Amino acid sequence: xxxxxxxxxxxxxxxxxxxxxxxxxxxxxxxxxxxxxxxxxxxxxxxxxxxxxxxxxxxxxxxxxxxxxxxxxxxxxxxxxxxxxxxxxxxxxxxxxxxxxxxxxxxxxxxxxxxxxxxxxxxxxxxxxxxxxxxxxxxxxxxxxxxxxxxxxxxxx
Amino acid sequence: xxxxxxxxxxxxxxxxxxxxxxxxxxxxxxxxxxxxxxxxxxxxxxxxxxxxxxxxxxxxxxxxxxxxxxxxxxxxxxxx
Numbered sequence: 540x541x542x543x544x545x546x547x548x549x550x551x552x553x554x555x556x557x558x559x560x561x562x563x564x565x566x567x568x569x570x571x572x573x574x575x576x577x578x579x580x581x582x583x584x585x586x587x588x589x590x591x592x593x594x595x596x597x598x599x600x601x602x603x604x605x606x607x608x609x610x611x612x613x614x615x616x617x618x619x620x621x622x623x624x625x626x627x628x629x630x631x632x633x634x635x636x637x638x639x640x641x642x643x644x645x646x647x648x649x650x651x652x653x654x655x656x657x658x659x660x661x662x663x664x665x666x667x668x669x670x671x672x673x674x675x676x677x678x679x680x681x682x683x684x685x686x687x688x689x690x691x692x693x694x695x696x
Numbered sequence: 697x698x699x700x701x702x703x704x705x706x707x708x709x710x711x712x713x714x715x716x717x718x719x720x721x722x723x724x725x726x727x728x729x730x731x732x733x734x735x736x737x738x739x740x741x742x743x744x745x746x747x748x749x750x751x752x753x754x755x756x757x758x759x760x761x762x763x764x765x766x767x768x769x770x771x772x773x774x775x776x
Contacts (some may be wrong), residue, residue: 542739545730571736576724577740606743606752614752621759626749630739636756654729677770684715689721 543568543629550603551582552575552655558599561587562578564658565637565667567679573651574656575686577679581630585659587643588635589617596633604628639663639670661687744770 552656555562564572566583573574593616601607601613605627607615615622615633622633640646640663649660659667665683713721724732727742744767753759 540739542737543733544737545733548733568737571732572729574721574725574732576720576732576736578736578737580737580742582737588754611750611752619754620756621749623745623748625746630746638756652775672775673760673763673773674776675763677776678772682717684718686721687719689713694723 540629542580546594548572548582548656551584553601554602556598556655558595558602560595560599560646561589561592561643562657563598563643563646564597564656565634565646565664566632567664569658569664570661570683570686571658572653573661573664574662574690575683577682581632583632583634585636585637585640585643585646586633586679587647590616590618593618600627600631601625637667637670639666639668742771745771745773 563585564582565585567575567577567579568582570578571577586592591636597607597612597615601612605624607626610690611626618635620634620636622635624631640659646659646663649663651658651660661683665680665687668680668683713734727735751762753762760775764775
């Protein structure tokens with residue numbers, strides 16, 4: 540499988556928008572959209588956990604080429620906290636309740652838009668990574684926090 | 697929603713960041729998003745994690761525990 544690229548991200552953006560999906564890019568993929576130079580392997584989406592949004596996500600994912608069985612679709616619609624998809628044109632993680640963020644509404648209120656991509660604020664991305672307390676996140680946090688300092692300074696001027 | 701604005705580095709307030717990192721951030725800021733993404737997203741096989749086409753976890757705690765119990769330690773998904 541090829542790596543996630545701009546064209547696929549744009550497809551996600553356009554198809555999700557057409558189906559009215561409420562979501563935000565989060566994790567390192569979100570940070571990369573904000574300008575963070577680093578590497579990652581998949582895209583992470585923070586999806587609002589409502590039945591209606593769950594149904595919209597399923598419709599959008601099927602249109603994007605994800606082969607979801609009815610039982611898999613049902614699990615997404617019910618809003619499991621974390622769904623890992625390896626059954627489509629690219630790897631995708633759906634996160635309905637990321638650690639360290641109080642809720643989708645709050646994150647949406649702080650979010651940014653980059654070329655039409657809705658992205659979590661860098662502070663939410665960092666808070667989420669810090670709260671997971673995984674080895675791989677711990678290793679990336681100092682670099683991410685340095686980028687935050689740069690990013691905030693650049694936005695202030 | 698906020699919008700991102702970019703300004704040249706010489707107009708920035710002074711920031712206390714390692715010089716090499718700062719140069720890296722500046723270089724990235726000069727690249728268009730599609731190029732940044734081409735450099736950023738890579739794909740390598742991750743044992744166990746990539747061996748199922750679909751997984752769903754009821755809670756994040758369930759997911760974290762599954763990672764802790766099932767993934768090789770070197771992947772870095774274990775909690776510290």
